[in-house]
Amino acid sequence: MTTLVLAHQGISPAERLKDAAAVSFVALLLGIPMIGLTTVDQGGALRIATRWPMLFAFVAACFAGRLLLRYGLDHWRLRKLAREQAVAAAGARSLATSPLLTWIGWGALGVSLVLPIVFSDNRYVVDTATTVLIYVMLGWGLNVVVGLAGLLDLGYVAFYAVGAYTYGVLATQLGWTFWQALPVAGLMAATFGVILGWPTLRLRGDYLAIVTLGFGEIIRVILVNWTELSGGPNGISSIPRPSFFGLPFKPPGDDPTFASFFGLEYSPNQRIIFLYYLILALALLTNLFVSRMRKLPIGRAWEAMREDEIACKAMGINARNVKLSAFAIGAMLGGFAGVFFAARQGFISPESFTFNESAIILAIVVLGGMGSQLGVVLASLVLVLLPELGRDFAEYRMLIFGAAMILIMVWKPGGILSHREPTLRYLGGGKQ
Amino acid sequence: MSAASPLLSVERLTMRFGGLLAIDDLSLDVAARQITGVIGPNGAGKTTFFNCLTGFYKPTIGSIRLNHPQRGVMRLEELASHQVARTAQVVRTFQNIRLFPKMTVLENLIVAQHNALQHASRFSLAGIFALPGYRRAEQAAMDKAVGWLKRLNLIDKADTAAGDLPYGMQRRIEIARALCVDPLLLCLDEPAAGLNPRESAELNELLKHLARDEGIAILLIEHDMSVVMNVSDHICVLNYGRKIAEGAPLQIQRDPNVIKAYLGEEDADEELHPEAVQP
Numbered sequence: 195m196t197t198l199v200l201a202h203q204g205i206s207p208a209e210r211l212k213d214a215a216a217v218s219f220v221a222l223l224l225g226i227p228m229i230g231l232t233t234v235d236q237g238g239a240l241r242i243a244t245r246w247p248m249l250f251a252f253v254a255a256c257f258a259g260r261l262l263l264r265y266g267l268d269h270w271r272l273r274k275l276a277r278e279q280a281v282a283a284a285g286a287r288s289l290a291t292s293p294l295l296t297w298i299g300w301g302a303l304g305v306s307l308v309l310p311i312v313f314s315d316n317r318y319v320v321d322t323a324t325t326v327l328i329y330v331m332l333g334w335g336l337n338v339v340v341g342l343a344g345l346l347d348l349g350y351v352a353f354y355a356v357g358a359y360t361y362g363v364l365a366t367q368l369g370w371t372f373w374q375a376l377p378v379a380g381l382m383a384a385t386f387g388v389i390l391g392w393p394t395l396r397l398r399g400d401y402l403a404i405v406t407l408g409f410g411e412i413i414r415v416i417l418v419n420w421t422e423l424s425g426g427p428n429g430i431s432s433i434p435r436p437s438f439f440g441l442p443f444k445p446p447g448d449d450p451t452f453a454s455f456f457g458l459e460y461s462p463n464q465r466i467i468f469l470y471y472l473i474l475a476l477a478l479l480t481n482l483f484v485s486r487m488r489k490l491p492i493g494r495a496w497e498a499m500r501e502d503e504i505a506c507k508a509m510g511i512n513a514r515n516v517k518l519s520a521f522a523i524g525a526m527l528g529g530f531a532g533v534f535f536a537a538r539q540g541f542i543s544p545e546s547f548t549f550n551e552s553a554i555i556l557a558i559v560v561l562g563g564m565g566s567q568l569g570v571v572l573a574s575l576v577l578v579l580l581p582e583l584g585r586d587f588a589e590y591r592m593l594i595f596g597a598a599m600i601l602i603m604v605w606k607p608g609g610i611l612s613h614r615e616p617t618l619r620y621l622g623g624g625k626q
Numbered sequence: 627m628s629a630a631s632p633l634l635s636v637e638r639l640t641m642r643f644g645g646l647l648a649i650d651d652l653s654l655d656v657a658a659r660q661i662t663g664v665i666g667p668n669g670a671g672k673t674t675f676f677n678c679l680t681g682f683y684k685p686t687i688g689s690i691r692l693n694h695p696q697r698g699v700m701r702l703e704e705l706a707s708h709q710v711a712r713t714a715q716v717v718r719t720f721q722n723i724r725l726f727p728k729m730t731v732l733e734n735l736i737v738a739q740h741n742a743l744q745h746a747s748r749f750s751l752a753g754i755f756a757l758p759g760y761r762r763a764e765q766a767a768m769d770k771a772v773g774w775l776k777r778l779n780l781i782d783k784a785d786t787a788a789g790d791l792p793y794g795m796q797r798r799i800e801i802a803r804a805l806c807v808d809p810l811l812l813c814l815d816e817p818a819a820g821l822n823p824r825e826s827a828e829l830n831e832l833l834k835h836l837a838r839d840e841g842i843a844i845l846l847i848e849h850d851m852s853v854v855m856n857v858s859d860h861i862c863v864l865n866y867g868r869k870i871a872e873g874a875p876l877q878i879q880r881d882p883n884v885i886k887a888y889l890g891e892e893d894a895d896e897e898l899h900p901e902a903v904q905p
Contacts, residue, residue, distance in 0.1 A: 490750050505724035617736075
């Protein structure tokens with residue numbers, strides 16, 4: 195069996211050498227002008243110098259690199275083939291939960307709970323972790339629309355903006371607090387979700403993507419131009435920060451503050467840590483909510499709609515309601531995240547809600563594996579931390595970012611976690 | 627045909643797509659608790675007829691009346707496709723199987739009970755907190771799904787993704803899923819396509835059982851004559867959108883118009899053998 199497979203998949207050593215020689219020949223051709231010849235400044239005049247040893251090293255490196263790559267690829271293909279055969283022999287793929295994933299999930303929760311305690315003096319770490327959590331929450335929200343209901347939404351940032359501006363306006367003009375504004379902003383975003391949903395009910399795939407892309411831009415352009423409400427390009431500033439059950443995070447003054455109430459020494463990091471735990475709580479609530487919705491009839495209808503809309507209709511499911519509910523709930527979660535964003539930054543402007551944000555959130559959902567909750571966490575970590583870690587590489591940072599995304603898509607075309615957990619099982623008494 | 631008024635009566639149904647007359651003045655009655663076969667060469671308008679019946683197309687002219695035992699006479703041509711399944715309880719399967727491939731077999735059957743469950747979940751509020759009323763409804767849906775899976779010999783595959791199963795099994799899953807909607811009238815579009823002889827023999831038994839014992843009327847589009855002739859109580863033959871013959875299976879097999887439509891002019895005296903008409 196193995197030899198047969200080798201004959202199909204592998205190539206002989208002579209062929210490998212030939213292949214590597216061809217590649218190094220191209221490298222040589224390219225290398226002569228690019229590496230072999232160089233200009234040197236000699237007393238004001240430019241002269242051409244040669245660097246043959248360097249060129250030789252480059253070509254040799256290409257030769258060796260190509261050999262290794264070829265060998266690696268063949269090896270990888272063989273292993274993949276063997277794995278597929280093993281799966282085929284074992285019958286249809288099993289849908290059992292991998293215990294590893296469960297452990298990763300609990301591990302991530304544990305780390306996120308203790309992180310600000312360990313790094314309580316390091317504002318940068320807690321701030322970055324807060325940003326990751328905002329994207330996790332946005333990813334979980336968009337996962338409802340894209341991952342579960344299969345509606346490709348390129349304008350998700352619009353709902354994020356609606357949430358943020360609702361809180362911004364309510365707080366600065368009417369003096370509402372964070373907790374009062376949170377449900378209202380969620381409802382507002384959900385309403386906008388339905389407004390976007392109605393005209394796009396009949397659209398799917400690329401067409402839907404274009405309309406949602408336009409919707410995201412419309413919201414942004416409105417925010418730039420409606421100066422009386424949104425402050426135009428200047429945005430809304432001095433948005434009040436959330437308080438701890440009415441206790442503000444301020445240096446000690448006349449009113450009781452968080453620090454004075456608990457008899458702690460005031461530190462600006464207290465607010466940062468509070469914000470971190472706040473978004474952690476919001477994100478975990480979102481996760482619980484979405485995971486539970488997925489196991490309800492409406493969640494199963496979302497997934498069924500993604501799989502086959504016509505079959506859904508033939509089963510008596512009202513496609514309009516199912517789609518609108520997915521848009522509304524996804525938008526509501528985005529709105530909540532927006533409120534938090536406005537409260538954290540204290541300042542919002544249309545600059546924060548460009549298409550770039552939508553693209554990153556969508557990338558988180560797709561890269562994580564459509565519909566996978568844990569995948570969203572892993573993808574958020576990759577997409578937020580990679581540019582942060584890449585700061586040392588300055589201008590190459592986005593290059594590394596792009597290359598990493600391409601590598602993930604080549605390595606795991608279905609996303610980091612493409613595994614789908616059934617919403618209920620027959621074995622083991624019936625209930626999940 | 628039973629003496630009582632028919633379950634479904636189609637009158638002067640016409641469906642026109644631009645210059646193409648897909649269904650031309652078709653009138654047909656479907657009796658309760660019986661199997662009615664619809665046959666005809668490719669392109670005769672059989673699937674278009676199903677699409678009109680189940681609300682996927684709006685017929686150009688004509689009426690489709692369903693005599694619902696609880697809800698009275700319903701005009702199917704006025705209902706949207708999901709209402710046809712939900713309120714009129716006319717449920718269909720598809721010629722090219724349309725399952726929810728990434729969901730498990732059991733989930734497929736639970737999705738088919740969406741409306742009952744969604745009602746019990748009270749806009750998901752009762753569902754989200756798993757209140758007793760919702761839990762009972764969920765258990766009932768589960769029991770119904772498991773019941774059909776057991777009877778259709780699919781219970782071993784309940785937790786397997788539907789798209790990973792062999793073709794013949796997918797056909798049965800689609801029928802099981804349609805049965806979970808509690809159909810009065812089950813419209814099967816080529817359920818035997820791609821089945822091996824043993825599987826189609828099993829299908830025959832299942833269809834007979836559903837009509838006789840469960841009281842479900844069945845409308846059956848099928849090319850496999852061993853199925854149609856064996857199970858149908860009544861057969862309607864379409865050609866170029868027109869009804870060219872109607873009657874009991876034996877009558878249809880001898881009908882000169884049917885033989886002409888299937889085999890051409892010359893061999894008009896040849897009998898319609900099951901083997902001869904296989905596509």
